[in-house]
Amino acid sequence: MSNASEAPSIIALIGNPNAGKTTLFNALTGANQRVGNYSGVTVEVKSGETFTPHGRKLRVLDLPGCYSLRASSPDEKVALDALNGLLPGESIPDLVVCVVDASNLERHLQLTLQVIELGLPCVLALNMVDVAERTGLRLDPAKLSEELGIPVVPMQANARRGIVELKQALRFPRPHASEADWSHETSDLETSRRAFIARLCELAARRPEAHQQTLSDKIDAVLLHPLYGWIAMMLIFFTVFWAIFSFAQIPMGWIKSGQDALSTWIGSILQEGDLRSLLADGVVTGVGGVVTFLPQIILLFLFIGLLESSGYMARAAYLMDAVMAKAGLSGKSFLPLFSSFACAIPGVMATRTIDSAKDRLVTIFIAPWMSCSARLPVYFLIVPLLLQSKEGTWKQALVLFGIYALGTLSAFVVARVLRGRLGEDITPGHFLLELPPYRKPQWSYIFRHVFDRAMAFVKKAGTVILGLSILLWALKTYPKTPSADKADALANSAIGHIGIVIEPVVKPLGFDGRMGTAILTAFAAREVFVSSMSILYRVEESDNEEQDRSILRDRLIESKWPDGRPIFTPLSLISLLLFFMYAMQCAATTAVVARESGSWKWAFWQFVFMTGFAYLVSLLVFQGGKLLGF
Amino acid sequence: MNSDWQTFLAAAVVVSTLVVFAVRLARPKKKSGCRKNCGCGK
Numbered sequence: 001m002s003n004a005s006e007a008p009s010i011i012a013l014i015g016n017p018n019a020g021k022t023t024l025f026n027a028l029t030g031a032n033q034r035v036g037n038y039s040g041v042t043v044e045v046k047s048g049e050t051f052t053p054h055g056r057k058l059r060v061l062d063l064p065g066c067y068s069l070r071a072s073s074p075d076e077k078v079a080l081d082a083l084n085g086l087l088p089g090e091s092i093p094d095l096v097v098c099v100v101d102a103s104n105l106e107r108h109l110q111l112t113l114q115v116i117e118l119g120l121p122c123v124l125a126l127n128m129v130d131v132a133e134r135t136g137l138r139l140d141p142a143k144l145s146e147e148l149g150i151p152v153v154p155m156q157a158n159a160r161r162g163i164v165e166l167k168q169a170l171r172f173p174r175p176h177a178s179e180a181d182w183s184h185e186t187s188d189l190e191t192s193r194r195a196f197i198a199r200l201c202e203l204a205a206r207r208p209e210a211h212q213q214t215l216s217d218k219i220d221a222v223l224l225h226p227l228y229g230w231i232a233m234m235l236i237f238f239t240v241f242w243a244i245f246s247f248a249q250i251p252m253g254w255i256k257s258g259q260d261a262l263s264t265w266i267g268s269i270l271q272e273g274d275l276r277s278l279l280a281d282g283v284v285t286g287v288g289g290v291v292t293f294l295p296q297i298i299l300l301f302l303f304i305g306l307l308e309s310s311g312y313m314a315r316a317a318y319l320m321d322a323v324m325a326k327a328g329l330s331g332k333s334f335l336p337l338f339s340s341f342a343c344a345i346p347g348v349m350a351t352r353t354i355d356s357a358k359d360r361l362v363t364i365f366i367a368p369w370m371s372c373s374a375r376l377p378v379y380f381l382i383v384p385l386l387l388q389s390k391e392g393t394w395k396q397a398l399v400l401f402g403i404y405a406l407g408t409l410s411a412f413v414v415a416r417v418l419r420g421r422l423g424e425d426i427t428p429g430h431f432l433l434e435l436p437p438y439r440k441p442q443w444s445y446i447f448r449h450v451f452d453r454a455m456a457f458v459k460k461a462g463t464v465i466l467g468l469s470i471l472l473w474a475l476k477t478y479p480k481t482p483s484a485d486k487a488d489a490l491a492n493s494a495i496g497h498i499g500i501v502i503e504p505v506v507k508p509l510g511f512d513g514r515m516g517t518a519i520l521t522a523f524a525a526r527e528v529f530v531s532s533m534s535i536l537y538r539v540e541e542s543d544n545e546e547q548d549r550s551i552l553r554d555r556l557i558e559s560k561w562p563d564g565r566p567i568f569t570p571l572s573l574i575s576l577l578l579f580f581m582y583a584m585q586c587a588a589t590t591a592v593v594a595r596e597s598g599s600w601k602w603a604f605w606q607f608v609f610m611t612g613f614a615y616l617v618s619l620l621v622f623q624g625g626k627l628l629g630f
Numbered sequence: 631m632n633s634d635w636q637t638f639l640a641a642a643v644v645v646s647t648l649v650v651f652a653v654r655l656a657r658p659k660k661k662s663g664c665r666k667n668c669g670c671g672k
Contacts, residue, residue, distance in 0.1 A: 273636030278643060467647050474644040 008049070008057040010091065011170060012082055014115060015099030016108050017065035017355075018436055020127040023445070024099055024157040025062040028166075045082055045090075052171040053164070061093065067107075069114045083118055092120070095174055097166070099125045102132035102139060102154070103437065105205045109197045116150065117180040117189075123169045124152040125162075131437055136208040143204035149178030158442055216311070216437040223315050233316055237338055240303045244296050244342040251295035259288035278473055286469025287462070289525055290588045293343050294454060300339050300346040301453045304353060305446035307335075311438045313353065318435065327412040328419030330356060333363040337411070340370035341404070344589045348596050349453060358422045362415050364597055365606055368589055369411035371404045371581065374526045377545075378580050379403065381530055385553050386573045407581050456595075464591040472524045472587075486535050495520050509579065509618040510572030512561070519579070526585045571630045575622040582614035 015021040029048025046062040066076040069083070078087070085092035096115050100108035115122055126141055133139070145152040151169045155162025169175070182196035183189060222228050263280040270276040307313040317331035324333050332354045340347030347367045354360040383396045474494075481492040490496050491514075499517025506516040514536045522529035530549065533539075537555040539548060559567045584590065584607045594603035 270636070271633070273633040274640035275636035275643075278640045467651055470644055470647045471651075478644075 008059045009094040009174075010059050010061060011050075012061045012063055012093035012096045013099055014063045014079060014083070014096055014111065015065060015125075015127075016067055016101070016111060019065070019099045019101045019108060020157045021065060021099040022062055023442075024097075024125060024127065024155075024163075024166075025060060027157050027160050027163050029060055045078060045087060050167070053167055054171060056171065058170060061090070066111070068111060069118070083115065083120060094121070095170060096120045096122045097125050097170075098122055099127050099157075101436075102126045102129045102205070103135055103137060105201055106197055109200065110193060112148070113180065113182065113193045113196065116148070116178050117183060119177045121175050121177045122150045123166070123175065124148065124150055125157075125166055126152055126154045127157050129154045129162075130156050130159075131439070132205075135214050135437070138206045138208075140204040144200065147200050147203065151175050214437065219438055220315070220435070223312070224318065229315075229319055233319055236307075236312070237316070237335070240300070240307075240335075241338060241342065243299050243303065244339060244346070248295040248299050248342075252292050255288065255292050255294065259284055259292075262288070274477070277477065278470065282469050282473025283466065286472065286524065287466050289527075290345075290465045291458070293345055293588075294457060296343050297346040297349065297457050298450055298454050300342075300350060301450045302446065304335065304350055305449045306441050308353065309439065309441040309446055311436045314435050327415040329359050329363060329415055330354065333359060336363050337367060337370055340367040340372060343372050343374070344368040344370065344586065345457070345592050348589065348592050349457070351596065358419065361597060361602065362419045362422065364593055364602070365418060365609075366411035366415045368584055368586065368593075368606075368610065369407050369414070369582065371407045372526075372586075374586065375580055377527045377530045377549075378522075379577070381533070381549050381552065382573055382577055382580075385556060385568060386570055386577070403577065403581060410582070457592075465588050468524070468587045468591070472521075476521065487538050490517065490532070490535050508623060509615070510567075510569070510575045510622045512559075512567050515567075515576070519583075519585075522580075522585045524585075524587050526580065529580070529585075569630075571622055571625040574625070575618040578621055579614045579618045582610060582617055584610035584614075 013021050013025055025046070025048065028050040045064070048060050048062070050058050050060055052058060061082060063079040063082050064076075066079045068076060069080045070076055081087050082090065083093065083096065098112040098115055100112060112122065112124060124144065126139070126144070129139060139154065141152040141154050153162055153166045153169055155166060157163070182192045185192040185195065223232050263284050266276060266280045266284065270279070304313070307316065313332075313335070316334065319331065320334040321331035324331050327333075333351075335353065336347045336350040338347075339350050344367050347370065348364050351360045351363045351367070354363060379400060383399050384393075387393070387395050387399065389395065475498075476490060476493050476495050478494055479492065481489050483489060483492075491499075496517050499520055500513045502516045502520070503513040506512075506519070511519070514533075518529050518532035518536060521532040530552070533556075534548060534552055537552060537559070539552045539555060556568045557566070561567055590603050590607055593606055594600045597603065
């Protein structure tokens with residue numbers, strides 16, 4: 001143990017997920033820690049400082065939320081190591097504050113008993129007493145304290161009620177470690193604990209004789225109804241999707257305007273040259289193109305925060321559990337995958353709400369197969385060409401729907417196979433899904449949550465994506481050519497040469513060297529394909545994107561192989577569509593996957609698998625189609 | 631700023647970026663708290 005006369009005493013906060021542990025930590029330390037339980041992510045121990053009423057400094061450790069101390073998950077292992085003083089640079093805590101949800105004592109006290117069994121001095125923070133009282137629970141903190149042999153402090157951490165009383169309990173002289181009397185009752189410790197808790201709750205946390213229907217029960221009667229529940233969920237998620245997909249366009253437009261203004265300003269202060277091109281075409285376009293997604297990320301996390309904080313997310317996960325189980329995933333994978341239709345980046349980041357690390361990795365793996373908005377310009381170029389019609393017909397809408405459906409179906413099949421290969425979870429996962437009572441959203445928590453995610457994204461855009469943008473600019477620029485023609489410059493650049501080199505590789509898919517070059521440039525971001533094709537097919541850019549695409553389509557129809565055959569046949573266009581559906585062509589998503597999975601290896605294999613799969617499917621369709629005479 | 635200076639500075643930025651990436655790739659990785667394949671971010 002730490003020496004109380006020299007170093008500040010160590011107080012460890014431990015509790016089940018959703019017990020209000022991080023809210024209490026923030027209330028004690030004034031720190032800006034994020035509230036929420038993301039198993040496999042928040043496995044680090046956060047620390048802060050607080051003071052006793054007598055001004056004595058205390059160091060507070062916020063341990064990951066966990067259900068037990070069996071060390072069967074990363075969360076539990078870190079928590080147990082912290083309590084045993086096994087974390088690097090940390091000693092055994094002087095006092096453990098067990099944070100429990102007073103309305104759910106039967107489950108939460110299990111962990112408290114395990115901490116007492118370790119022989120550590122404890123204080124029980126009986127949090128959310130307001131919720132417990134509203135359900136009609138009659139709490140007797142004095143009786144609880146007497147039976148457990150530890151101080152019990154009733155509190156409501158989100159309203160800062162009981163904080164002073166808790167600080168009183170943290171001062172000297174500290175409580176002694178209690179005896180775990182229940183541990184001798186039967187040979188099975190789990191059974192002994194359950195029997196002790198049942199007895200304890202009968203004495204000190206009595207539920208009313210008749211079940212009182214709470215407001216949460218009444219809301220759940222609608223929101224968990226087999227029919228109305230689904231309708232409500234579809235409406236809620238449609239609103240989220242609509243907001244991400246369309247409402248975010250307004251601030252996205254502002255960012256795009258800012259990006260254009262910055263490029264113009266760079267053009268005005270620097271004369272024509274490499275540095276100007278690097279800054280305007282490489283850095284501003286590359287980083288700006290990714291920062292454009294910031295409004296979508298902010299909106300998505302605002303909604304996630306709102307849904308989680310209010311308690312609805314657990315209901316949605318419950319409703320979707322059976323559907324997602326067909327893909328080997330849990331209901332919590334639904335929202336990240338759904339958001340990926342707008343953009344895979346916020347979708348991948350949203351997987352933090354998934355408790356199971358394996359479910360989370362699989363969801364991250366398949367998220368880029370949900371057809372994101374960046375693919376739309378490519379589809380808008382190819383689909384009318386395929387159907388030989390103008391943009392906006394119902395046939396095109398049908399093809400687009402088919403593309404979305406096929407991408408989703410393929411993703412679910414891959415998820416099922418991959419999830420099976422990863423094996424069963426050792427953590428309880430969705431089998432222990434709690435339905436917390438509905439609460440008023442904690443806006444401070446939501447805004448902190450949104451701010452954290454936005455900052456993480458901006459940091460990524462400012463480092464890895466900045467670097468990748470510079471390197472891609474170099475590949476498109478060097479070696480330099482004396483010609484002022486952009487198409488010649490791109491064709492003679494490193495990426496143009498790679499395009500020629502890989503022509504034998506892409507030819508079996510029905511693509512020529514120019515398409516190969518455009519596909520290579522699209523590995524930075526899919527939408528770049530259209531602008532690269534415009535450059536390579538010498539289409540002058542105007543303010544009217546639809547008109548530009550129409551001119552480009554005319555050029556593509558006219559393009560021929562050296563033997564006079566048209567390059568763009570229905571078969572090669574289907575092959576191209578399939579390639580764009582399946583290939584991993586987004587450097588920003590790869591960078592975010594590496595960060596969220598904690599492994600560049602995972603991001604690399606995702607890239608190899610998706611791109612390899614895209615190649616194989618395109619190859620099979622094109623060659624198979626040719627054999628069948630198409 | 632004339633064209634020659636711009637060429638030199640742009641090339642310097644590209645080379646610096648390459649060096650930074652190479653150093654980051656070569657740097658030994660820090661072990662995360664949960665050691666292996668748990669899917670935790672750092």
